[in-house]
Amino acid sequence: MIKFFRKIRQKLLSENRFSKYLLYAIGEIILVVIGILIALQINNWNENRKSRDQEQKYYCLLLENVEQDKEQVLQLKALNEERKNGSYEAILEIQKEKPKAKVFGKSWINALQRVTTTFRPNNATYSDIKSSGNLSIIQDKAITEALNTYYTNVAGYAETIIINSDFTVDRIKSLDSWFEAGVHHVNIFSRYNNDVFTDAIREKIKEDLPEYISEDYKPILYDAILITGTDNGRRHQLLELIESEVDQIKQLLQDKCNNND
Template sequence: MGKYFKYAIGEILLVVIGILIALQINNWNEHKKERTLEQEYYCLLLEELEEDQQQVLNLKILAEERINSANKAILEIQKEKPDATVFGENWLLSLRLATRTFKPNNATYSDIKSSGNINIIKDRAILKAISKYFKNVHGYSETIMSNAQLGINRVDNISNLLETGIYQANVASRYANDIFTQEIRDQLVKDLPKYINETIKPELYSAILTTGTNNRRRLELLLLIEDEVNTMLELLQQKCESSD
């Protein structure tokens, strides 16, 4: 009986050890899966940041084009007899795609939160940095949109657009065929003033100065967004490339 009990206890110990080893292996596998997923998340976030970086670059180019157009319009309205077509063309260009603002890619971050995998990210500093990034760039983007709306409102509040050069610019544009028929264009050339009227000149002067200021401020905000993007890129590049 003694031998039997020793044998039974030995069998039990072997089973327990086997279970513990199996649990340890399972835990190790789960840990490895989590670390692999964490690494994938870092790399996906990095890819989206690289897209954000390109988006900011494109928006900066557009902002600089708007600034140049606003400057040309300002120089024209400052003349004793501003040409309506020249002013109108540049004013329109200074407002082009005014409602386009920066929209960060947040697909991966949203997936991390909605899937319940937030605890997969072990580096809490990274999570804090990502959260701060989205908060900051959202604030900058909202400011861009608010400023853009000011410029749009200035156009909407002008009582007589015939005097602003906007229609003159449309008639002269290469897209004129898509806007007006030839008959309408011919009559508009006769009806629309060639020069900006002195009575509306101060209003247009003020409006284009507002547009120029807003465009300059937009570029400054985009540079702030670019700094945020570059900071996050540096952090995530280290994490994505890490093999720890």
């Protein structure tokens, strides 16, 4: 093709037809410019297609993270139901005229299981998008704002859970004695094996542990379990709020991930 145009130029010059040569040269330049513009347009189209493909992948990866968040919050709610049941049973026992230490202790331990556990959102993909400078790839700014709101809100709720549980743990740590709270009854004779205590020691402990919670210690434990129960009730509300946030962002991302247009 280049040789063909070169021959035309040479023929026009040899025939001393300069005006036609000039027009031809201009036309050739225009063709070259058009070719460059077309090449740039194709390149831009390819880059844009790659960006849209990457955007689609991001939506689906973000959705996977949020689906894991959904699974996590459901597990935490199930665990908290066990805590709430433990609180309920312990309160019923401490309200009796002669509450049994072993019954109270078992229920209280259930009410306190993994009390410092909170919700931790999976933000791996979102953090990667921001750290790599690819946030601009997400063209739907409503999604970006929704993601910012989601991670901010759930982090706040999760932090509140920890603050509340810290208050509960501090109250428990302030107790003067665990001896007649029933905790030793459960830990030594139900939850753990014989590696720590010999049979002789365990038998003596069993004799020394009181069967009933004393009248003096009863109001102290009553107060402690009420605090624990209140914390578990508030935790349920916070987990409900987290689940609502998860469901909202999940719906948005599902629509984007499933949209292949």
